[in-house]
Amino acid sequence: AKEEDLDPVLVRQDEEMLVVKLMDAGKTRHLMQKKKKEAAKKSETSVLKEVRLGLNIGQHDLDFKMKQAKEFLAKNNKVKLYIQLRGADFYRSQNKAAALLKEISTQVKEVGVPDEQTTMTGNVVSLFVSPMK
Numbered sequence: 001a002k003e004e005d006l007d008p009v010l011v012r013q014d015e016e017m018l019v020v021k022l023m024d025a026g027k028t029r030h031l032m033q034k035k036k037k038e039a040a041k042k043s044e045t046s047v048l049k050e051v052r053l054g055l056n057i058g059q060h061d062l063d064f065k066m067k068q069a070k071e072f073l074a075k076n077n078k079v080k081l082y083i084q085l086r087g088a089d090f091y092r093s094q095n096k097a098a099a100l101l102k103e104i105s106t107q108v109k110e111v112g113v114p115d116e117q118t119t120m121t122g123n124v125v126s127l128f129v130s131p132m133k
Contacts (some may be wrong), residue, residue, distance in 0.1 A: 001022050003022075004022070004025055006022040006024055007022070007023060007024065007025040007026075008020045008021075008023050009022075009023055009025055016131075018026065021113055029041065029050070042045065044076055046076060046077055046078055046131075047077045047078070047123040048077070048078045048079075048080055049067055049069075049072040049077045049078065049079050049080070050079075050080045050082065051065050051069050051072075051079060051081050051082075052082055052083075052084065053065055053079070053081060053082065053083050053090055053113075055077070055083055055085065055093055055096065055097055055100070055102075056090075057100075060101075062104070066104065066107050066108065069081065069108055069112075069129065070111050071133075073111045073112040073131045074109070074111060076131045077131065078128065078129070078130055078131065079108075079112065079128070079129045080111070080126055080128050081101060081104055081105075081108075081126065081127045081128075081129065082124050082125065082126035082127070083097045083100065083101065083124070083125045083126075084112075084123060084124050085097060085123045085124070085125065086123070090123050094120065097118075097125040098118045098120075098125055101118045101125060101126075101127040102118065102127075104127070105127060105129070108129050111131070111132060112130060112131055112132060113129065113130045113131075113132060114127060114128070114129045114130075115127060115128045115129070115130075
């Protein structure tokens with residue numbers, strides 16, 4: 001190993017026998033790190049984007065928000081559509097908010113897959129939409 005300027009690397013150790021491989025450990029380590037970097041570059045991470053809607057949103061504003069959501073989904077990001085209820089709306093308009101999100105989910109179906117149900121967490125009614133594969 002010293003004559004050929006290689007490093008002895010232990011591959012397997014049994015009770016009776018040792019298996020050693022002669023190789024350039026520094027070069028191998030460098031190649032492994034390079035492969036990990038390449039794999040990290042190629043893997044796409046999905047980010048959660050949020051689109052906030054108002055309960056009494058106008059049609060033009062709704063179209064603009066849907067355009068934003070579709071762009072996020074086209075870039076392979078998850079989208080959280082949500083309506084924050086305030087004051088008396090929390091008691092009166094929970095069904096209206098859920099119905100609005102259901103209507104929106106039909107508009108987004110061409111580029112994303114909406115969750116089955118809207119969720120109510122505190123005073124926020126939300127709907128998650130995943131990008132199509």
